[in-house]
Amino acid sequence: MTWIIKFIGSAALLLMFFGTLQGGHEPPVVTTTEQSNLASIARYVGDRDPSVVMVGSSLAFRISEEYFPTLKVNNLALAGGSSNTGLEIIEKEPALPKLVIIETNMIARPLDRDIITKFHQGPHSFARPVRLLAQKYEALLHSKSSRDRTVQRLNELVSAPPAPIGNQHEMARSQAASFPAFPLDSVNANLSEMKALVSDLEERGVKCVFLDVPMPPELNNAPFISEAKKRAMTEFPDRSSWLQLNLNAAELRWTDGAHLDQRSSVIVARAIETSAARLLSDAK
Amino acid sequence: MTFTSWSFAVFVAAVFAIYYLPAIRTFQVQILIAASVFFYAYGQPELLPLLLIAVVGTYVFLLLTIRNRRWLSAGIVFNLGLLAFFKYKFLFFTPPVATGSAVGDFLLNLPLPIGISFFVFHNISLLVDLPKQKLDAKLLDVFLYVIFFPQLVSGPITQARNFFPQIKPKFLRDVPVVEATRWLVLGYFFKLFTANNLNEMTAYMAYPLFETVKTGDKWLLIFLYSFQIYADFFGYSAIALGLALLFGYQLPENFNKPYISRSIAEFWRRWHISLSSWLRTYLYIPLGGSRHGSMRTYLNLIIVMGLGGLWHGAGLSYLTWGLMHGGLLAAERPLLPRLDAINSKALDAGRAILIFTVVSMLWIFFKLPDFAHASSYFVSLFQESDIANPPKIYRSLALAYSLPVIIQHLASNREWKRLGFLEPFAYGALVALTFVEAGPDSAFIYFQF
Numbered sequence: 001m002t003w004i005i006k007f008i009g010s011a012a013l014l015l016m017f018f019g020t021l022q023g024g025h026e027p028p029v030v031t032t033t034e035q036s037n038l039a040s041i042a043r044y045v046g047d048r049d050p051s052v053v054m055v056g057s058s059l060a061f062r063i064s065e066e067y068f069p070t071l072k073v074n075n076l077a078l079a080g081g082s083s084n085t086g087l088e089i090i091e092k093e094p095a096l097p098k099l100v101i102i103e104t105n106m107i108a109r110p111l112d113r114d115i116i117t118k119f120h121q122g123p124h125s126f127a128r129p130v131r132l133l134a135q136k137y138e139a140l141l142h143s144k145s146s147r148d149r150t151v152q153r154l155n156e157l158v159s160a161p162p163a164p165i166g167n168q169h170e171m172a173r174s175q176a177a178s179f180p181a182f183p184l185d186s187v188n189a190n191l192s193e194m195k196a197l198v199s200d201l202e203e204r205g206v207k208c209v210f211l212d213v214p215m216p217p218e219l220n221n222a223p224f225i226s227e228a229k230k231r232a233m234t235e236f237p238d239r240s241s242w243l244q245l246n247l248n249a250a251e252l253r254w255t256d257g258a259h260l261d262q263r264s265s266v267i268v269a270r271a272i273e274t275s276a277a278r279l280l281s282d283a284k
Numbered sequence: 285m286t287f288t289s290w291s292f293a294v295f296v297a298a299v300f301a302i303y304y305l306p307a308i309r310t311f312q313v314q315i316l317i318a319a320s321v322f323f324y325a326y327g328q329p330e331l332l333p334l335l336l337i338a339v340v341g342t343y344v345f346l347l348l349t350i351r352n353r354r355w356l357s358a359g360i361v362f363n364l365g366l367l368a369f370f371k372y373k374f375l376f377f378t379p380p381v382a383t384g385s386a387v388g389d390f391l392l393n394l395p396l397p398i399g400i401s402f403f404v405f406h407n408i409s410l411l412v413d414l415p416k417q418k419l420d421a422k423l424l425d426v427f428l429y430v431i432f433f434p435q436l437v438s439g440p441i442t443q444a445r446n447f448f449p450q451i452k453p454k455f456l457r458d459v460p461v462v463e464a465t466r467w468l469v470l471g472y473f474f475k476l477f478t479a480n481n482l483n484e485m486t487a488y489m490a491y492p493l494f495e496t497v498k499t500g501d502k503w504l505l506i507f508l509y510s511f512q513i514y515a516d517f518f519g520y521s522a523i524a525l526g527l528a529l530l531f532g533y534q535l536p537e538n539f540n541k542p543y544i545s546r547s548i549a550e551f552w553r554r555w556h557i558s559l560s561s562w563l564r565t566y567l568y569i570p571l572g573g574s575r576h577g578s579m580r581t582y583l584n585l586i587i588v589m590g591l592g593g594l595w596h597g598a599g600l601s602y603l604t605w606g607l608m609h610g611g612l613l614a615a616e617r618p619l620l621p622r623l624d625a626i627n628s629k630a631l632d633a634g635r636a637i638l639i640f641t642v643v644s645m646l647w648i649f650f651k652l653p654d655f656a657h658a659s660s661y662f663v664s665l666f667q668e669s670d671i672a673n674p675p676k677i678y679r680s681l682a683l684a685y686s687l688p689v690i691i692q693h694l695a696s697n698r699e700w701k702r703l704g705f706l707e708p709f710a711y712g713a714l715v716a717l718t719f720v721e722a723g724p725d726s727a728f729i730y731f732q733f
Contacts (some may be wrong), residue, residue, distance in 0.1 A: 003462050003708045010712025018720050029678055031484050032724055126720040134680040171492050255496045 021127035029131045029138065034115070037078040041089060041119045044076045048095050052276055055086025056103025059213040062260050066150050067269035071276060082109035084190060087197040089116060090206075099280055100201060100208045101243065101272065102194070105215065107187050107228040154266050163253045163261060171257025172218035179224035187228050191235045198236075209279060210236055211243045214268060216254055245271040285326040287523050288475060288725065295323065300530055304456040312454055313424050316531060320433040324398070331397040338366055339430050342407040343423055350415045359411040367404040370397055372598040398731065399437040401595055405562055406430050406441065412566060413444035425451050434527035438520050438730040440538045440558035443565070447533070454532030464529035466711065471522030473714045474688060478515035480723030481685040482508050485677055489648075491657040494664070498674045502665055508682055509651050510644040511689040514543065516729045517556070536561075541693045543643070546635035547620055548612045551643060559595075563588050582617070586610035596650075601658050605649040612642065650729075685723075 030036045040061075044053065051072045054060050060077035074097070076086040083102045088111055090100060198208045212229060219225055236242070245268065252264040260268060285292045299319040303312055325332045345359030373392060381392040407430060414421050429447050430436075486509045488497050497505065521538040528535045542555035552560045564573075568588045574581040586607060593606015623635070645662070652658035703710055 004465065006708035007465065007712045007715075010709040011715040012712075014713055014716035015719060018716065029681060031678065031681065034724075128721050130684045130717070130721050131681070134678060134684060137680045138678065167495070171495060174492060256492050 015126070018126040018129065021129075029135045033079045034118075037081060037115055038119055040076055040078060041115070044074045044089065045093060045119075047074055050074050050095060050097035052099045052101065052280075053086070053090060053097045054101040054103070054211075054272075055083045055090070056211070056213070057081055057083070057106040057109060058259060059105050059215070060101075060103040060211070062262075062265045063213075063269045063272070064265065067154060067266045068273050069151055069154075069270065071273045073269075073273075077103060078112070078115065080109075081112050081115065082106060082190070084109075084111040084193050084197060085115065087194065087201070088113075091197055091200055096201070096204055096206050098207060099276060100206055101211050101276065102198070102208060103213055104210050104229065104232040105213050105225060107190050107194075107232055108183050108224065110186065110190055111193060157263050158266055158270075160263070162251050162263060165253070168216065168254050168257050169218060172216040172254065173257075175257045176218050176222035176224075179222055182223045182227045184227075187231055191231060195235060207279060209241050209243050209276075211245075211272065214245070214247075214249060214252055214260070214264075216257060219258060243272060243275045246274065247271040285323055286727065286731075287520065288472070295319070296527065296530070303531060304454070304459075309453055309455075313428050313451065316432060317424065317427050320428075320431040320436060323433040324431065324436060327398055328395065331394065334366075334370075334394070334397055335403065335431065338363070338403060338407060339427055342410060342430070343421070343426050346411055346414060346421050346426065349411055350421065353415065356411055356415070360408055363404045363407045363411075367400055370394070370400055375598050402439045402441060403430050403436060405559075405566075406444075408566060409441070409562065410444045414448070417445050432528070432533070434524040434531075434533075435535055438517075438524075438728060440521055440524060440536050441562045442535055442558065443562070446536065450533050458532065460529055464526045467522045467526030467529065469711045469714050469718075471519045471524075471526060473519070473718045474515040474522065475519030475728070476718045476722035477714075478685050478688050479512050479519055479729075480726050481681070481721070482512035482515065482723070483726045484723060485682060486512055486651065488675055488677065489651050489661065491652065491654065491660070493675075494661055496675060497669075497677075499665065499667065499669050501674065501677050502661065504677065504679075504682065506644045506648060506665075508686065509647055510543065510640070511686045513647060513650065513729055514539070515689055520728045520730060543640050543689075543693050544636050545639050545643075546632055547616050547623075547639060548609060548642075549616065549620065551639060552609075552613070559592070563592055567591065578618075582614035585613045585617075589613060597653060599653050600655040601649040601653045604655065604658075605646055608646055608649075 030039050044050065051074075053074045053076050054063065056077040058077070058079035058081075061075065061079050063075065063077075065073050065075045076089060077083075078085055083104070083106070087100070087102065090097065201208055210232065215225065220229075233242075247267055247270075251267055253261045254264070255261045285295060299315065302308070303315050308315065321332065324335055341362055342359060345355055345362060348355035349359060369391075377392050381389060383389055383392065410426060410429065425448060428451060429442075429444060435442060486505055488494060488501070489505050489509060494502060494505075518539045525535050525537065536558050538557050540554040540557065542551055545551035545554055568584055571584045571587065572580055573584065587610070589610030590603060590606045593602045593604070593609070596602045596605070623631070645665070648661050649655075649658045652661055
């Protein structure tokens with residue numbers, strides 16, 4: 001019995017201690033997709049003066065905020081998520097951005113209310129000591145670079161030749177083969193929802209534009225992607241609301257056949273910045 | 285209902301409370317059977333009839349075998365037939381299957397029954413042991429042995445000769461609470477803290493994700509997977525042991541620091557001990573064991589391990605895994621007497637590192653059941669890759685989550701005993717860490733078998 005009492009007592013005391021330390025919205029050392037998404041939402045919601053926001057799936061997620069040389073961009077794209085989720089989050093916040101860039105590649109994915117609910121449930125009740133220690137260790141090892149050094153590093157990356165093509169076509173074909181049949185009803189429902197969200201934001205003075213994140217031809221031609229794109233263009237026919245990216249597609253590479261590698265993400269980010277900057281100055 | 289769910293905790297508490305009520309002590313076996321049936325039906329109610337058919341069918345064959353030993357083969361074939369049908373039918377049919385026959389369609393479209401690999405082996409143990417040992421064969425006791433919920437889904441595979449003598453009235457005062465608590469805490473800690481967190485990292489071993497991983501990280505991942513699969517299975521087994529103790533039953537331990545093994549033979553004496561014991565007793569020895577010369581011994585080892593691989597899953601990967609273990613057992617056998625005679629700690633350490641590396645490489649066939657993907661991963665371990673944007677694997681976290689496995693393997697029993705009065709506090713700390721640091725939920729790896 002003494003053993004049990006000491007055991008229960010020590011467990012309870014330690015849990016109370018971890019509870020007083022308390023976790024935050026942004027978890028230390030993000031390792032899961034969900035944590036990463038919650039961190040993205042937290043960063044956006046924490047910005048009281050958003051300018052340009054990008055919403056979408058893991059395709060747009062790869063286009064990191066630091067890849068934009070001068071434009072202030074919040075990347076609210078959610079890995080495994082959809083543009084509608086990002087639009088819903090933006091719509092509910094009091095501070096609205098000037099421009100929203102909406103990825104249209106993964107229209108088949110619906111709005112994820114669970115992640116929004118999870119975010120609003122509040123921060124973690126308990127601190128995670130192992131991850132906190134790991135975070136401190138990682139911070140010691142990798143101190144954050146200054147903006148100028150980051151831009152210089154990215155310039156060097158873009159100046160270097162692209163990675164060898166390797167088996168990315170094979171991987172893209174494999175990805176395309178893994179897609180399910182085109183979900184017509186879901187896509188139509190999602191597009192209607194997107195239209196309503198875009199309409200609401202535009203009424204409140206936000207400019208919304210659509211982005212087709214570059215993908216390998218094998219994926220672009222897959223019905224799951226190509227049909228969705230056709231329907232998105234039908235739903236939003238105004239060509240001026242589609243971002244035109246001026247870039248050399250031959251320079252682009254995809255790490256797993258679907259997601260842009262870092263160099264390609266930087267190239268796409270710079271092309272987006274050029275188009276977006278023009279739109280923002282036209283709006284003035 | 286998984287062991288790691290809150291609903292399971294409520295279930296166990298309720299059964300425990302009822303089980304030890306003095307007024308219904310004479311019905312303890314029935315209570316456990318009812319609880320086990322509920323536990324099984326909660327997950328796959330449509331497969332409960334199969335479980336009942338398997339048990340009743342085995343009981344009928346048992347009674348027949350007691351009268352005439354010739355029925356033993358029929359009973360074994362009945363059970364292996366069930367296992368073969370449900371485990372391997374999807375090699376020939378792709379669901380949904382439509383044969384035109386309602387019964388055929390129903391049977392062919394049933395999912396793989398949870399625990400079938402384990403309860404079939406229990407049934408076979410029953411058929412062999414009870415008549416031989418001349419133990420009593422009451423239907424209720426047979427039911428309890430086969431469907432006892434702590435061991436129903438993933439073992440340990442308890443031999444009938446060891447379980448049946450334990451079936452008698454149980455008293456609350458005899459429950460080894462501290463020992464049960466130790467096993468439960470260790471089990472949940474290894475599963476939730478180690479296995480579930482390492483599972484996040486080893487997700488990069490899946491195809492096509494591993495194509496984006498550098499060669500060095502691919503090696504790291506196979507070692508992390510070794511720790512994960514051990515923590516997952518040891519965790520499950522520890523929980524099963526703790527649960528069984530709560531109800532007065534001692535199940536066999538399934539692991540004994542397998543990753544310090546100095547040979548594949550030693551590995552199989554330390555890993556999934558209940559399976560290797562079962563294979564030795566009911567397959568290797570009846571095949572002739574080592575009684576018919578070297579070549580026949582090597583063949584028996586390869587056959588037994590190949591079948592052991594297939595037991596895990598219907599696929600070339602599992603067969604390859606088993607055959608490679610069998611081949612290695614055969615290859616090392618003539619060398620072992622000479623190696624074991626050398627008294628050298630450095631040699632022992634070197635052998636343990638080599639065996640751990642080999643075993644870890646063979647786990648690739650478990651992680652990647654598609655043979656083509658597993659082979660691709662295997663080959664890529666020896667090719668330098670030029671990956672432009674590799675995923676980030678935090679080595680600090682990898683070490684932190686692997687540490688429990690490493691410490692458990694390297695610390696001796698004497699060192700554990702030195703904990704002394706600190707022991708309950710250490711276990712309390714494990715509970716707290718499990719609660720706050722539990723990784724994302726993932727199914728027990730051995731549930732799929």
